Amino acid sequence: EKQKRAHLTVVVLVQAYYAFTLVLFVRWLSHYWPIWLKSEEFRLLWPVVWIGVDPIPAIYFLGVVVLGSGVLAVLFPTERWIRFLVFLALLLFVAMWNSFGKINHSLHAWLWIALIFVFLPDEGWHTKNQSISKRQPFLFVFWGAQVLFALFYSMSGIIKIYAAVHQILNSQVSVLHPYALAYVVANRLLQNGDESLLGPLIVAHPLWGWPFYLTAVLLESLALVAVIRPSLHRFWGIGLFLLHMSNWLILSVLFPDQILLCLLLLVYSPYRSQNLTLRRVIQQIPLVGVLFKRKESV
Template sequence: MGVINPWFRKIRIFFAGPDRNFCQDALARQRQCWERACLQLRFFYGALLYLAAGRIAHWSVETARAVADPLWPVLWLRWVKDSCGIGAILILHLVGALCAVGFPQKFWARALAFLGLLEYGAFNNSFGKIGHSEHGWILAGFVLMFLPARTNGSREPEARKNRQVFLHIFWTAQASVLLTYSMAGWSKIGGALLQCVRGEPSLFSFDALSRHIAARLLETGVNSAWGPWLIAHPWVGWPALWGVVYVQAFSFWAAFRPRLRAVWALLLVLFHLASFFAMDIFFAQAILLLSVLYLPEGQDGVFPKRWERLLPVVGDLLWSWQGLRREAPVRVRSR
C-alpha cells in the first residue's frame, strides 16, 4: 500500500484539479457525507424496486418470449422451460430489490438485488440486440454489494474507519457509472479522428449532428419533436453536439470533484432528454440512476458558487488565469 497510495494521490490530485482542497477536507465532513451516502443508498434501492415493480404489468408478455440466444448469465435457460425460467428471473428481480430496500445494510440483500439485476439485464439482452439501459444499474449494484456493515456501536476510531471504507466504495460506484459516459465520449472522439483520416464526414463536420439525426430517423422510421428543425439548422446542432461530447468525455473528472457531481448529473440528464426530443432515444432508467446517485448531493442548489471554475480543462484554465493575474506586478502610471 505504501507504493500504491502515492500514485493514487497523484491521480486524485490530477483529476480533482481546483477541487483538490475540498477533497482533502472531506475527513472533517465525514459523518455528514456518510449520512448522505446512506440516504442515497436507500434512494438507489428504492428506485430499483420501482423499476422492478413497474414490470409486473408486463410479466405475462415477458414469460411468453422465447429466448433464442441467451447470454452467459442466463445460459441455464436452455435447460428449463422458458416460461418457468423467465418467471423465476422476474420474481428474483422483484424480491431482490424488495430485500435491499428493507435491509440495505445487509450484504445478502444487496447481493440478491445485484443477482436479480444481472439476470434480468442478461435476459432482456438475449434477443439478438444489446441495449445498455440496465448496464449502469448493474455496475453500480455490483460495487455497492461490497459496502461494509454499519458499526454504530463500536468505538469512534473503528466507526470512523468503517465510514471511510463505506464512502470509498460508494464513491467507486458513482465513479464507475461516470466512467461509462467518459468511455462513450472518448470513443466518439477517437472514431471521428479515424473518419477524418479516411476522408469521411465525422464529428468535426459542421453538419455532423444533422447527419446523425437524419440517419437515426430514417433507420427507425419515426419522427421527433426537434429532429427536422435541427436537420435544417446545422449551425445550432454543431455547438450542441460538441457540448454533449465535452460533458460525456469529462464525466470521470466530475467524480473527483464533489461540488461538481450534481452539476454533471443534471447536464447528463439534460443530454438524455435532448436525445429523446432530437432522435426519439429515451433512457428513463439512466435518468433515474443519475438522479438518485448524484443529485441529492446538491442540497443547497445543484449549482454551487463559481461552479464554472470546477469544469474540467475550462475551470483549470480559469484558475490558472486568476492565479497569474494575482501574481502579476502592479504597474503605476507616471504622471
C-alpha cells in the same frame, strides 16, 4: 461534522437506489414478463442458459427472484447477501432481456452499481454515533460507484473522439463536423421511423445543433475528471441530465434509468460543495478552467 452529513446522505441515497430498483423491477416485468412467456425463440446468454431447459416455469421463477430481491432490498438494505441477491437478479434480468439477438446497454450502469453496493460494509448504516473508521469505508464504496458511473460516460466520449480522428483522416464526417448532429438525427429518425419534437428543427438548421453536440461530447469525455472534483458533481450531474433530456427531445431516445443514476450519484452527491459561485465552478471545469484562469491573470 461535514463527514457526518456526507455519511447520512450516502445512507439515504443507497436506500433510495434500492427503492427505485424495486419500482424498476415492477415496471420492467409488467412489460416483458408476458412477452417472454409467449416467446418461442431465444438466444439465451450464459447467465440464463438454464431457462432453455423448461422455459415457462423458469421464467416464472426468474420473476419471483427479481421481485422478491427488490422487496427484500427495500426492507433490509443493510444485509449484504440481499444486496448480492439484487445484483444477481439484475444480472439474470439483463441477460434475459438481451437474449433476443441484440445487446442493449441501457441497464448496464444500474447492474454495475448494484455490484459496487454489495461491497458496502455491514457496519456504518446507522447514522448516529458512528466513528470515522466506520463511516469512511461506507463513503469510499459510494465514491467508487460514482467513479464507475462516470467511467461509462468517459468511455463513450473518448470513443467518439477517437472515431472522429479516424474519420477526419479518411475525409469523412465526424462528430466535429458542423452538420454531424443533423446527420445523426436524420439517420436515426429515418432508420427507426421515429418522430421527435426537435429533430426536424436540427435537420433543417444543422448549425444550431453543432455547439450542443460538441458540449455533449465534452460532458461525456470529462465525466471521470469531474468526479474527482466535488465542486463539479452537481454541475456535471445536471449537465448529463440535460444531455439525456436533449436526446429524448431530438432523437426520441430516453434512458430513465441513467437519469435516476445521474440524480442519485451526482446531482445529490454527498461530496458536492455547498454555496459555490459560478466563477469557482468554471475554474474547476477541465480545459475551460485553465483558459479562464489564464484570462484572469492577463
